[in-house]
Structures are given as structure tokens and as C-alpha cells.
Amino acid sequence: MPQYLITVSGELPLRSPRTRPRFYRRLVENIRDMVERHGARVLGSRIIEAKIWLVTDRDVLSGLSRVFGVHRAGLVVTYNFKNLDDLAMWVYENTKNTVKNKKFAVRVKRSGKHAFTSLDAARRIGELLKPHSSGVDLEKPEVTVEVEIRDSTAYLYTSVVSGPGGLPIGVEGRALTLFSGGFDSPVAAWFTAKRGVEVDFLHYYMGSTSSTYYAFLVAKKLSSDWLYGYRPQFILVDFTDVISEVVKKVSWSYRQVVLRALMYIIAGKIAEKLNYHVLVTGESIGQASSQTLINLSVIERATGIKTPILRPLLGFDKEEIIEYSRKIGLYPYSSRVVEACAIAPTRVTTAADQGEVGEYISSIDENTLEKTVNSMKIFDVFSSNPEDIVVTSSIELDFIPENAVVVDVRRDRSNPLPNSISLSEVNFEELRDKVIVFVCETGSLSLLLAKELRDQGYKAFSLKGGVKTYCQVK
Template identity: 30%
Template sequence: MRYLIGRYHEIALKGRNQWRFVDQVKQNLRDIFADYRLGNVRSVGPRLMVQIPEELSDETAAERAALIFGLQNFSISHATARDIESIAREAIKRASGSNARTFAVRTKREDKRFAMNSVEIDRAVGGEVQEALGFEVDLRAPELTISIEIMNDAAYVSAGKMPGAGGLPVGVTGRGLALLSGGIDSPVAAHRMMRRGLRLDFVHFHAYPIVSAASREKAAELAAHLTRWQARSTLMLVPFGNLQREIVANTLRPLRVVLYRRFMLRIASALAERCGATVLVTGESLGQVASQTLENMAVIEKAAAFPVMRPLVGMDKNEIIDQARRLRSFETSILPDQDCCTLFMPAHPETRARIEEVEAAESRFDIPRMIDDAVRTTEVERFWFPPRAAQVAAARAPEPQKLSAKEP
């Protein structure tokens, strides 16, 4: 019988509140494996143990398990009887398909009453594997590690451990709304906050039909990709072009970018309130562009009704690109598009805006009406992972759904 055994990351340090984190991991696991009928899901010490159905392949189980925040590592393990002969036979079976030339055996005993200690089990099983398969023992850098876990009910044997997503389970620290630009930075920022246990919805500001729909399509593709780590997401598409035109017609050129960003945070705050989010997440990095100077970020943030979290603020572009490549969002993010951030961009934007000057410029606008218009015309797309019937139905709809008073 096969089991997915996940080992907790930070959850193991949570003391009396650990049960909340464990319950959230279990729920997230059920969501990400929603298209399979899993067996018993239980927590045993620092481990999460899940019985895997026959129709779920090892490859799919490993691919899905790697998406679950809260697990430091995991293995696809096989249960066997709690005697050294059965354990050795199972270890040989697990190792027999490997192309490794060197190996090691690592044993952990949840049940300390087992007759042999961990070192004795390692030696006994290792000797059997070496004799049967001809592998060489290498305790420092083995190409294959056979993992054995002695539990109260059975012994569990696997051919190595795979890295987990780490962090905290999505949803355990609250709910946020991420500003998803379609560029390289914002998906990385969103993923980093999801890894800290924040469940996210997404908002994208676009200038369609003034420009092409390419940025909307990219944002939808990135939202669908990020949904793999949290099973369900909502993307809100805000038409921003007409609002930008109004700003351009009534504001001096240098301040336009600061005003764009302040209006984005106002609109995002209104949407966050509707979806139950309590923080906003952006992909800003200090000094990267004109709107991201220290002075401008301070002025822009004053327009938000919720705290603004900037997980990339101290990272440089190369670091962000490296993470985007690992996240596999980079290829989508670099597709050409025409986003609203570059529309009506002044040649020399202000880099040290003063709040008094900005507020004086904004006094020319009917801010509540502009925010209400943007929220009222926002469209909604929903995403599920794994794909479900509701997602298929939504994909067949000719247009994204409009945001109603109770949405999302």
C-alpha cells in the first residue's frame, strides 16, 4: 500500500497552535488532489500521512505534493511489515529501478520500542541492498537515499525524499489582494506571500480597448499558474484607460505616474474590501523604476485603505528573474504586451513627489466617482486547480463576468 508522507516545515515549531496549521495543510491537500479519492489523511508527529489510491501515479502524486506549502519534503512510501526481513525486501524493491551507483539508508523510528535502533537498521538493510543490487555505500553524497520510517502500525520505505514547497499553508495567515501587472515581478511577489500562508485574489489594471487585450491575457495565464498553489483564485480585471485619460487631461506630466499608482491602490482597496482581503500585495522593488523611489512609494501608499506588503522591496532584478524562472512564470511574463503602466507615460516622471503637491493635483478630480466607475466596470474571472466543471463552464462564456455588488 502506498502513502504520501510529508514532513512539516515551520509548522513543527508552532507549539499549541500547531493544530490550526496542520488542519489547513490537510484542507489544502484535499483541494489540490480534489480529482482523486484519497484514503485516510492523518498527522503522525512531524509528518502528514496520506493513503494514495491505485489510480494516482507516483509522478502525479509527487507533482501535486510539491505544490503544498507547509511541507519541507515528502516521499512516496510503501508500507510493509515491521520486521527487518520485510523491510529489506521492500528497500530492494524500491531501489531496483534506480540508475544510481551509490546509496545510503536513513532510518527514523517514530516507535522507539522497535527491537533495532536506527543505525542497526541502516546497516542491516544496507547490506541486503548492496548484496542484491551491487550498489556502493556512500554516506556523504549518495546518488540514492533509501528512507525508512518505523511507525507503530508498519514500516514505510521510499526511494528518497523530494523537496516540498516549504513555508506556511495557504490561508492560515489571512487573505490578501495582489496587484498582478503581467510583468516579471508581481507573480514572484504573489508566490512569496502565498508561501507565508496568505490566500490571494488578483487584480489587473488594463487599458483595453485603447490598446490590445494582450496584458489581460497574460494576467489570466499568470493567475491560472499561481492558482496551482492554492486551488482556487479570482482575477479582477479593471479597465483603467479612461481614468488615465482623465488624469492626463488635468495633471502636469511629472506627477502622472504617482497619480496612476494612487488610484490603483484606491481601487484595489475597494475591491479588497469586497472580497474580504485585509492587505494589498505589490511587486515593487526599491529604486527599480520612477514610481518605486522611497519618496514616491511613501506618497503612493497613503492612498491605500489597507496595509501594502512588498515582499520584493529589497531584491534586485536578477534575483527576481531567478525566482521567476524557478516559478516558471518568467516565460509568460516576458511575452510582449501593452499594459496601462506604459500608457501616457511622461518622459521625465517625478521621482520625489511631495504629498502636498499630489493632494493639490488630486483636488481637481471627483475621486469617489472615478473609483466607483472603475469598480462597477470590473470584470471577474475564476480559476480552479485541478480544473473542474465550473471552470470549463466559465471558459465557454463569451465574456468575463461583471463584478456585482456581492462579488467576488
């Protein structure tokens, strides 16, 4: 059975004796959650000073590299030795083929009372291995033989990965991330989670079903790969009525600023309602016109929301954010998200007046804001699918979801649409659990059919714009 020796983040041992056990317990719980999500079982675990010893029924080393609170993790083999010679011979037998014809180094760490030092052990092991190798190289070895000794037990590392560090998720409260799914907000959520915070996702539906669909995929990927120890939630809010009012009542140069302010206000109301400690955004100083330092300051003052706002990416430039997106495995998903909040056809003010912003906010009907808050729908990220999300957003799509069944309902099928089937070929009972997208010339007939099937419990949609849209998205 695979055994691991896990080095915890350097911050954990520095906690006070009163709080340290809570951090360790939470880390062990999160590791257990990771193991179970990988389809494995924990067969044993034990805290050994600043280490965690773990046994599972299958290899989960790659998963340990994505648990916050883990500094380093290694697959190990163990041995209860009698003396230094016994220890050295055991290490030799297990590593002589590994160092064959290669430059090597031996690293030994020791804890407990022994008749030898760590250096004594490293030298003795090195003496035995040297004849099989190309020599010792302590600066740039091709192979490192790493041994950890604790009392009478030796741990020989066979494979090692670095962890993300940080704090175990769950030791620092709950945060609600304003989540578009693009590059910025997922990276901001990741950095917040790294500090031990349970992060949930607040997504504003702004009229683009594709943006919502792919934003959920990003949230699911982030949650599956990194967020252990709890069940993240995806909160969907219909923001279209707010946008309509902003377009009617706010001058062009102030629209983006006021829109951002209203996002804060709605998020603040939801945070208070659902007991979140903070809001998190992916804002970076000066990255967009509405994110200048002056505008960020004006927006926060004008909204007057009580919930604190954290901005983990405030000092990052776009290239750094994208690089982190690649590093944590989200880039292929975030790159498909189209930002849907641009509603100003002209230049946006970079130095908004707080009084004007406040007046514009006051002009928005309070009933619209309350209706928007009450429109929220909460989805468990792990048990939900992106189709479940867009079903609640709209019956019309501006894209074709993955694995959807496309049904061409045009009367003239002389030029059939690629990767589609005709209405006459469909057995709807076989498609009960499938996503169905109807396509017609303009989107009118397909909308009627989608509504009819939606009433019967199907995940049915109409492609907005009909054939023209299909040719663009396929």
C-alpha cells in the same frame, strides 16, 4: 495504490497546541483539493506527528511538491515487521536492484520503542546490500536507501520531491494583489500565498485587451499550479477614465506617480468593500522611477488608504524576480504580457513632493473614482476563460487570441490573410462557442459586424487597425 509520507513545513510543529490542529487540518484540506484537481481521489489520510500519511488512487507526487505547507513528500511502500532481521530482509528485497553496481548509503529514522537503534538498522541493511553494490559512500552516494520506522511499521521511500515549505493557504487571511500579470506581481502573489494567505487578483484594464487576456492566463496558471484550498478570483476594473483624467490634469513628470497613487486608492476602496485584509504589490525599491523609496513613501502617505500594503519583493532585483518566475513556471506566460501603464513621455520624477501629489489626487473627479470602483467585474479563475474576460473589456482587440476563428470580411480577397476564412465560408451556428475575430481594411466594417454578432450572444470581436494590425500580430 500509491502511498505517500509527507513531511510538513518546520513551522507547523512549532505552533502552540491550541493552533497546531487548525494548521494541520487546513494542510490536509489543501492536499485533498490538489489531489482532486489532478483527477485523483484520496483513499486515506492520517496525521502522524509531523508527518501526513496519504493514499490516493493515482500518482500525485508532483502535485505535492506545489502545496504550501509541505516540506517534503515521498512515495513509499510499507511493511509491518517482526524484528530487525525481518525489516532488513524486506528492505534488501526491495532495493537490491536499485543499488546494483552503484555507490549507496542507507538512512534510517526511527520513532517508537525498539530493541535496536536507527544506526543498528542502517548497518544491518547496508551489510545485506553491499555485495550487490559498488560500495558504501556516505558523503556522495549515487543511491540513497531511505527508511522511516514508526512503531512496527516501516516506510521505504521509492521517490522523493521537495515541497515549497511555508504555511497552508487559508490560515492567514485574504489579500488582494494589484496584478498586471508581468513578472513582478505574480511572483509577489506567490510569496504571499506561501505564507498561508488566500490571494486574489485585481487587474486594471488600461486599454490593451492583449494585456488583460494574458494577465488572466498568468493568474489561471498560478492558481492551477499553486493555489490550493480555495477558488481564486480575478477582479477586472476599467481604469481608462482615470487614465484620461490623469493625462489631462497631471504634469508629465508626475503622471506615473499619481497613476500609481490612484491605483492604490481604487484598490483600497475595493479591499474595504470585499473585506480583504491587505493589498499586495510587486514593487521593488528603485526598479522604476515611480518606485524609488521616496516616491513609494510619498504615494502611500498621500493616498491615506486604510488597508495595509505588503510588498514581498521590496529587496529583490529584476533578475531575481525573473528567476523566481521561471522557477514557479510562470515565465512563459508573464513574458507575453505587455505593461500598459506608461503614460509619461518624459522623465518621471524620482522624488515627488507629497503636497503636489496630494493636490493632483484631489483634482481627480470623485465620480470618476466611484465609477471605476463600480466597474469591477469578478471572475472565478477556474471556471472562466480569457475570452470571457476580454469580452467584458472591449469589442476591439489589439491581438489575435489563441484558437480564435479569424474571418476576413474585406471585399477584395485577392490576397487572402493567412490562417483566415472569408465571410462567405462561415457557418455561424458552428461557431456559437468559438471566439470570432473579424478583420477588414481599417477596422470599421469589422467593428459593425462584431457588434451585430455580439448582440446575438457570440464572442465576436473586431481587430483594431484592421489588416495592418493583423500583419503585425501574426
